[in-house]
Amino acid sequence: MYWAALLPIQLPHSASPIDAASLGTWTLQFAPRVALCEECVLVELDASARLFGGMACLREQIEHGAGELGAQVAWAPTGLGALALVRCGFADGFQSPWHKVLDKLPLTALTAVAEHQATLARVGCRTLGDVRSLPRGGISRRFSKNLLTALDLAYGLRPETYVWLSIPENFHARLELMSRVESAPALLFGAKRLLLQMSGWLQARRLGATAYTLRWCHDVMRAKDAGTGGELVIRTAIPTQNVEHLGKLLAEHLAQVTLLAPAGDIELLATEVFPIVEESRSFLPEVRRRGASTALALERMQARFGNECIRRPLICSDHRLEHGQLWSHGNVDKLIKAFSYAGYDLPQPTWLLIEPLRLVERDNRPHYQGPLQLLLGPDRIEGGWWHRVQEGNEEVTLNVQRDYYLALSPHAGLLWVFQARLAADKTAWFLHGHFG
Incomplete structure (x- = not known):
C-alpha cells in the first residue's frame, strides 16, 4: 500500500x-x-x-x-x-x-x-x-x-479501516490574514491559497467554475460608514478549474477595488459551477498528453499483445469498391503512411453493403422504398478477371461488369445502385451503398 x-x-x-x-x-x-x-x-x-x-x-x-x-x-x-x-x-x-x-x-x-x-x-x-x-x-x-x-x-500487521471523507456539495472556505490588509490587490496573496483549495474541490467533483465570490471582512476598528466588509463576484466565459487563470482574473478585478477599511479575513465561495466535458480527439489520450507519438504507442501494443492485434487498412487501386480496402497485418511503421486509392467519377457512398441487394423492377424502373430517380451515371466499372478465390472445390473468378448510378429514393434518400451487365438477366438492378 x-x-x-x-x-x-x-x-x-x-x-x-x-x-x-x-x-x-x-x-x-x-x-x-x-x-x-x-x-x-x-x-x-x-x-x-x-x-x-x-x-x-x-x-x-x-x-x-x-x-x-x-x-x-x-x-x-x-x-x-x-x-x-x-x-x-x-x-x-x-x-x-x-x-x-x-x-x-x-x-x-x-x-x-x-x-x-x-x-x-x-x-x-x-x-x-x-x-x-x-x-x-x-x-x-x-x-x-x-x-x-x-x-x-x-x-502493517492488521488491516486499517477509516471513515472516508465525502466531497462537500458546495465550496466555502475562510482564511484569517496574518496582518491587516489596507489595499485590495494585497488580498490576492491569501486569495490564491483559497483558489487552490477551490480548484481541488472542482477537480474532485469534475466541475468547472463560471462564477466565484471573494468576500472580505473589515477590521473592528473601522469607520462607522465603512460597513462590515465587501465582496467581489468574478465570472468566466467557460467552466474552468485553472488556478492560474482564476487568479489572473481576480488580480484584474482587485486592481479596480478600493477598500473602505483594513481587511482581516477573507472567504471564497464557488457561486456557479457546471460539469466539465473532457473531450479528446485521440483514442490514446494519456499517451498524447505525455508527448509520446502514436507510432510508439502502437509499438508497445504490438509488443504486448502480439503482431495479430494490430491491423492496418490498405486502400487498394481497384475499381471494385468492395475490394478497394483490405485489412493487413504489418509493421507499425507502415500504419502511419499514406495510401493511394483509385479515382471515381461518381461520389462514393458512406456505407457499403456486404452483399449487393437485388432490387425490384417495375415498368423498367428499379424500386427501393419507391421508384428510383437516376441522377448521375452511368459510371462503368469493369475488372477482376485476375482475382480468383476458392469456393469449395471450385475456383471462382470475381470479374464484374457494372454500370453504377447515383439514385434518389422517395423515402431512403441517396443510393448507390448498379445494373449488372454480366448477369443472365442483363436488366438486373442492385443496391450497393447508402450515403450518410
Whole structure:
C-alpha cells in the first residue's frame, strides 16, 4: 500500500494554517480514499497512481500543492505509519525496510503509545522498536489494548479501516490574514491559497467554475460608514478549474477595488459551477498528453499483445469498391503512411453493403422504398478477371461488369445502385451503398 499523511503547519510567510477538513477536501482530487486521523489527513493512493502518470508524478503534484497550502507530507506503506512519520518530521518511509524505519521513531510518534510514555520510559523504552521488543502478553496486561492495536496497524500487521471523507456539495472556505490588509490587490496573496483549495474541490467533483465570490471582512476598528466588509463576484466565459487563470482574473478585478477599511479575513465561495466535458480527439489520450507519438504507442501494443492485434487498412487501386480496402497485418511503421486509392467519377457512398441487394423492377424502373430517380451515371466499372478465390472445390473468378448510378429514393434518400451487365438477366438492378 502507498499512503500519504498531510499535516497542516504554520509557515512563516502565510496566514493562519489550513484546517484538516479543508486540506482533506483539497486532497480528494487525487484519491477517493481520504480520511481525517487526529490532526492529519491520510490518503490511500494505490488506485490513483496510474491516472496521474505513475506514483512519482502523483507524489510531485501532492507535495507541490501541499507546500503552497502550508502542509507537510510523509509517505509510508501504512496510514498510521505515515502519520507517525509526519509528526516526527520524516518524509519517506520507503527508503529502507519499513519495520526498521518505525523502530527508530520516538514514543510520541503514536498517540496510543505516547499516553503511556512515562511508564514505558521507566522500563527503558525510548523508541517504538523498544516497545515492540517487549513481551506482547505483558503489554496487554499492563497497558490498554489500544497500544498493541496501534503498533500492529502502524507496522502493517492488521488491516486499517477509516471513515472516508465525502466531497462537500458546495465550496466555502475562510482564511484569517496574518496582518491587516489596507489595499485590495494585497488580498490576492491569501486569495490564491483559497483558489487552490477551490480548484481541488472542482477537480474532485469534475466541475468547472463560471462564477466565484471573494468576500472580505473589515477590521473592528473601522469607520462607522465603512460597513462590515465587501465582496467581489468574478465570472468566466467557460467552466474552468485553472488556478492560474482564476487568479489572473481576480488580480484584474482587485486592481479596480478600493477598500473602505483594513481587511482581516477573507472567504471564497464557488457561486456557479457546471460539469466539465473532457473531450479528446485521440483514442490514446494519456499517451498524447505525455508527448509520446502514436507510432510508439502502437509499438508497445504490438509488443504486448502480439503482431495479430494490430491491423492496418490498405486502400487498394481497384475499381471494385468492395475490394478497394483490405485489412493487413504489418509493421507499425507502415500504419502511419499514406495510401493511394483509385479515382471515381461518381461520389462514393458512406456505407457499403456486404452483399449487393437485388432490387425490384417495375415498368423498367428499379424500386427501393419507391421508384428510383437516376441522377448521375452511368459510371462503368469493369475488372477482376485476375482475382480468383476458392469456393469449395471450385475456383471462382470475381470479374464484374457494372454500370453504377447515383439514385434518389422517395423515402431512403441517396443510393448507390448498379445494373449488372454480366448477369443472365442483363436488366438486373442492385443496391450497393447508402450515403450518410
